[in-house]
Amino acid sequence: MFPLLLLVHIAGSIAAPAPKCALDNIDIKGGEYREVKGEDFMRVVYKCPEGLYAHPSNSRDCLYNGKWSNDKVKAECRAVECPRPVMFDNGVYYPRQKKYFIGDVLHFECWGGFEMFGPGNRTCQANGKWSGEVTKCDDKEGDCPNPGVPIGSTKVGTSYKIEGTVKYECQSGLRMFGSKERTCMENKRWSGAEPSCRFPFTFDTPTEVAEIFSSSLSETIEASDPDKLDKQSDRKIQVKKDGLMNIFIIIDSSKSVGPDNFKTAKEASIVFIEKMASFDFIPRYAVISYASYAKPIVRLSDDDSTDADAVIERIRKFSYREHDDKMGTNTRGALIEVHGMLSLQNTNEPQKFLETRNVILLMTDGKHNMGGDPVVEMKKIRELLDIRKNNNREDFLDVYVFGLGEDISENEINDIASKKDPEKHVFKMESVDHMKEAFDEMLDEAEVLQMCGLSKDPSKGEEGVQEVYPWIAKITITRPGSEEKCKGSIVSRFFILTAAHCFHLDDSPQAVNVRVGDKALKVKNLHRHSKYNPAGKQDKKVEKSFDYDLALIELENKIEYSRKVRPICLPCTSATTWALKKRGQAVTCNDHKNTVLDSELVKAMFVAEETQNKFERMNVTIKRGDKRNACLEDTKKIEKFKDIPDITDAITENFLCTGGVQPYVDPQTCKGDSGGPLIVQYKQRYVQVGVISWGTINTCIGPKRKPEPVPALSRDFHTDLFHMLDWLEGNEHLAQELQFLK
Numbered sequence: 110m111f112p113l114l115l116l117v118h119i120a121g122s123i124a125a126p127a128p129k130c131a132l133d134n135i136d137i138k139g140g141e142y143r144e145v146k147g148e149d150f151m152r153v154v155y156k157c158p159e160g161l162y163a164h165p166s167n168s169r170d171c172l173y174n175g176k177w178s179n180d181k182v183k184a185e186c187r188a189v190e191c192p193r194p195v196m197f198d199n200g201v202y203y204p205r206q207k208k209y210f211i212g213d214v215l216h217f218e219c220w221g222g223f224e225m226f227g228p229g230n231r232t233c234q235a236n237g238k239w240s241g242e243v244t245k246c247d248d249k250e251g252d253c254p255n256p257g258v259p260i261g262s263t264k265v266g267t268s269y270k271i272e273g274t275v276k277y278e279c280q281s282g283l284r285m286f287g288s289k290e291r292t293c294m295e296n297k298r299w300s301g302a303e304p305s306c307r308f309p310f311t312f313d314t315p316t317e318v319a320e321i322f323s324s325s326l327s328e329t330i331e332a333s334d335p336d337k338l339d340k341q342s343d344r345k346i347q348v349k350k351d352g353l354m355n356i357f358i359i360i361d362s363s364k365s366v367g368p369d370n371f372k373t374a375k376e377a378s379i380v381f382i383e384k385m386a387s388f389d390f391i392p393r394y395a396v397i398s399y400a401s402y403a404k405p406i407v408r409l410s411d412d413d414s415t416d417a418d419a420v421i422e423r424i425r426k427f428s429y430r431e432h433d434d435k436m437g438t439n440t441r442g443a444l445i446e447v448h449g450m451l452s453l454q455n456t457n458e459p460q461k462f463l464e465t466r467n468v469i470l471l472m473t474d475g476k477h478n479m480g481g482d483p484v485v486e487m488k489k490i491r492e493l494l495d496i497r498k499n500n501n502r503e504d505f506l507d508v509y510v511f512g513l514g515e516d517i518s519e520n521e522i523n524d525i526a527s528k529k530d531p532e533k534h535v536f537k538m539e540s541v542d543h544m545k546e547a548f549d550e551m552l553d554e555a556e557v558l559q560m561c562g563l564s565k566d567p568s569k570g571e572e573g574v575q576e577v578y579p580w581i582a583k584i585t586i587t588r589p590g591s592e593e594k595c596k597g598s599i600v601s602r603f604f605i606l607t608a609a610h611c612f613h614l615d616d617s618p619q620a621v622n623v624r625v626g627d628k629a630l631k632v633k634n635l636h637r638h639s640k641y642n643p644a645g646k647q648d649k650k651v652e653k654s655f656d657y658d659l660a661l662i663e664l665e666n667k668i669e670y671s672r673k674v675r676p677i678c679l680p681c682t683s684a685t686t687w688a689l690k691k692r693g694q695a696v697t698c699n700d701h702k703n704t705v706l707d708s709e710l711v712k713a714m715f716v717a718e719e720t721q722n723k724f725e726r727m728n729v730t731i732k733r734g735d736k737r738n739a740c741l742e743d744t745k746k747i748e749k750f751k752d753i754p755d756i757t758d759a760i761t762e763n764f765l766c767t768g769g770v771q772p773y774v775d776p777q778t779c780k781g782d783s784g785g786p787l788i789v790q791y792k793q794r795y796v797q798v799g800v801i802s803w804g805t806i807n808t809c810i811g812p813k814r815k816p817e818p819v820p821a822l823s824r825d826f827h828t829d830l831f832h833m834l835d836w837l838e839g840n841e842h843l844a845q846e847l848q849f850l851k
């Protein structure tokens with residue numbers, strides 16, 4: 110026995126050499142092919158021009174008998190078709206054709222007495238799907254609405270009374286996603302998910318998936334957003350902010366995946382986790398890789414399973430080679446792991462377990478070939494979560510399945526995935542690259558507008574657009590014969606934070622014009638810091654004191670947040686606790702400070718507008734501790750400040766210092782930048798730590814910086830918000846909006 114075991118082990122760990130197949134006759138009519146070779150496999154992948162698909166399959170694998178898979182038929186590119194309608198309830202459709210190709214339009218009309226729901230026209234799209242939703246004609250006589258007949262299907266059953274059922278079948282050659290059978294439930298909705306019928310060559314595009322997946326996910330995740338409370342949400346229970354959610358990510362690492370695709374699947378998982386991390390909640394992660402056996406990369410019970418960074422790090426480190434047996438696809442094995450981790454959680458924290466939502470993300474490029482039927486295990490997981498008919502616990506499990514490539518079994522992935530009306534949980538995508546693309550696009554920040562310090566990622570191309578710096582406010586003060594420009598930041602729905610020195614004592618709210626995005630806002634009131642007093646230190650030879658250079662502009666009307674207009678995070682507020690991924694009640698203002706100002710040299714930024722309406726990021730370094738002393742010393746060497754006996758009268762404790770050339774050359778702030786935010790980026794979130802106040806040497810030409818480096822002695826000073834909290838909290842209206850930490 111012993112030697113045999115050893116032998117098996119060795120045999121399993123040595124990769125078989127790649128099989129060899131001849132390339133004669135492998136080409137595709139009307140398209141191109143390329144070879145993909147691995148250590149132990151050989152494949153050709155076909156590519157057809159837009160609007161065509163590769164028949165009979167878009168790749169062929171070299172088999173160990175020296176033959177290509179699917180080699181009975183010569184490969185050719187064929188025109189993409191959309192399914193043909195065979196049945197339509199209570200109305201007519203035209204034109205009637207045997208086949209419908211890209212660009213063909215179907216028109217629908219309802220009979221008298223029936224109202225149309227859905228589009229009157231649908232167009233055949235490039236991926237072989239009809240545009241828009243299923244068109245339905247309804248007389249509203251049933252308890253449930255007419256569930257419709259998706260194009261390509263037939264429906265049996267016409268009772269739309271409670272308990273009534275309808276059954277669907279796809280026409281031959283088409284594959285079904287969604288529910289084969291649906292029942293009209295007591296809540297007058299249909300059970301399950303609307304079916305769809307599609308050709309095997311039809312893949313979901315990244316854009317389609319991004320949209321559908323993220324809207325379904327954000328239904329699940331959506332933290333209590335006051336803006337959305339009045340909106341009708343189909344899913345009633347919301348995740349509490351302290352994130353009672355488990356997220357399982359299951360990655361296929363079987364042999365057919367190949368190292369490159371495995372890497373992309375890992376990257377896609379990381380993108381997904383990063384996107385989740387921008388939400389105001391903290392889920393617990395489990396990551397499982399599977400081939401013949403399942404291997405947990407991160408377990409639910411691991412100490413760091415709520416730490417997105419640690420989870421990402423472990424995914425990065427996990428190598429494709431860690432599966433020594435990649436021959437099998439044991440999907441059930443992966444789900445058994447999920448079940449095991451959930452059972453353990455149930456044992457340890459039974460009460461919390463039942464309140465915790467679960468999201469399973471399963472990626473696969475094939476069908477199971479060992480370990481038994483995964484659907485059986487999914488049933489057990491549902492039992493464990495106590496999900497039964499009519500006990501309203503469906504919300505506690507969402508299973509999303511991503512079938513990648515054409516070797517998947519549509520039936521299998523459809524059976525595993527959740528079926529919830531009106532969402533979709535099963536996707537078939539051309540490749541893992543497309544899935545990653547979809548994750549990149551999804552969970553648009555627009556879904557979570559009330560969250561502070563979020564913005565469009567500038568690496569997505571459009572540096573300079575308003576969406577990248579959506580919290581910047583432009584302020585113009587009009588006085589007889591002159592105009593002054595400042596910047597500010599949106600800190601709440603009713604307040605803009607800026608510098609006190611932008612205003613004169615006699616400026617009226619009407620003289621102040623505030624613009625955010627492309628909207629002008631009406632000003633109700635100006636609040637300058639009560640201790641701001643520019644002439645207050647003249648006895649100490651400080652000609653103009655900027656101490657407490659801070660002001661709040663109170664707005665007449667609430668700001669409507671949008672992608673272009675949203676708030677930045679202010680230190681020591683509860684929203685920022687979330688942005689900084691701090692947990693629990695005990696988080697203090699000091700914790701915030703230690704997180705964002707974590708060293709003597711802190712990377713920070715401000716936003717400049719050297720060309721009108723084109724914002725640019727300016728990286729600067731905040732000097733603290735010993736490094737800040739150099740700011741005082743260098744300032745003393747400048748002519749205008751030489752006569753000040755004690756420089757700390759000008760540069761009080763209330764200022765953050767940037768500028769100069771050590772250790773990096775910092776761009777200078779110029780006139781017009783005043784009042785704008787000094788920002789520290791923390792992961793994907795932006796926290797304002799200062800307000801741009803004054804500088805020691807001005808070499809700007811108006812609002813523009815000179816191309817050459819700043820003088821070595823020059824420094825910029827910013828009102829330190831960590832020192833201004835008393836005054837900010839003292840504004841009752843603002844405190845109400847922001848919930849400052851105790």
Ligand SMILES: *[C@@H]1O[C@H](CO)[C@@H](O)[C@H](O)[C@H]1NC(C)=O
Pocket residue numbers: 216228229230
């Ligand atoms: C459908 O298309 C027809 C002809 O192209 C057009 O006249 C009609 O307005 C469209 N109907 C709808 C509901 O879009």
Ligand SMILES: *[C@@H]1O[C@H](CO)[C@@H](O)[C@H](O)[C@H]1NC(C)=O
Pocket residue numbers: 726727728
């Ligand atoms: C500023 O810093 C960020 C983050 O470190 C970096 O991605 C960006 O390229 C920098 N921008 C400039 C203009 O140096």
